[in-house]
Amino acid sequence: MHDAEDLLLIKRFSNGDTSAFGELVLKYQDKIYNLCRHMLGNPQDAEDAAQEVFLKAFQALPRFQPEASLYTWLYRIATNTCIDFKRKPVWESLFGGPGEEDRLIHDRASDAPSPEKLHQSRQTGEALQEGLGKLSPKLRAIIILKELEELSYEEIAETLDISMGTVKSRIARAREDLQKIMKKFREQNS
């Protein structure tokens, strides 16, 4: 799917208007940072990786083929950057547990849940974080693209440059592994 706004930004950039790239960063910074954050597990690594993604995009944009969609192209750079990222062992500094700044649990004051639901939600969040941390980087990437970034199978295939069959089998494998790890985590912590 081609975003008309993206095509216009690319055209402006190719005509020498570098401010167009700034608009592109503003448009996609949250998505890319969120992906890096869930891939790498801590804010500093995520910011460094996200910065690297956009710098690579800046250098490669003149060669971008307009037949592809810009956001899957950015996601591909982001996924590869995170898989290759070597700042820290992946998920060494998990942000989990009560009281931590970076929790996986959604707890806006506007829809404050009951204590029981909050506890259950927190346990689920911790189990999920444990599970994601134990997946291989490639399976982690694909499940994040599917469940958090809500890409379709086709978009994931384009992002990761793999076949639809491989997308389906990896997603199924990632879910299966994730459920096993989460189940084990819950049993150990119940």
Added chain:
Amino acid sequence: MSCQKTKLIPAYLDEELQGGERAALETHVQGCAQCGTALKDMRSLRAAFASTERHPAPYGFATRVMALTRAMEAPSPGPLPLWERIKRGWFAPFVVGFAEAAVLIVVITVGILAGRVMTNSNPAMPAMNIASSLSIDMFDPTPPGSLGGAYLAMLEVGNEK
């Protein structure tokens, strides 16, 4: 025996099944405990992801990125002067700057001069004196104040016995 249709559950959940296939699976799930459990587990996993916090980019992120892109775009300083290119070439370790060469020359000169001063303060000995200075005869077997005399006396006492 596992149900073969269980492997269609992920695609069903992801709305990747086509109309007829989707309807058929929905009917099947209602009557299959295994597929029903698989679907329930997968929905539970999806709900866990749905409750995951989304992280916006840090404040000032785009500004920092653009500053880095401007640094990447900064023009290169142009070709280096010949001497700078020589200094940075593969033979750079063998090239000594003028200042280093001057210091080296001064150090060597001072060393030579110092050596001459030291040798001049100790005039060379005639050959005969050298030979006699190396002879064993010049050594006193019992220098004054040493125990050598007592030692020799002891030997003589022993011999007398």
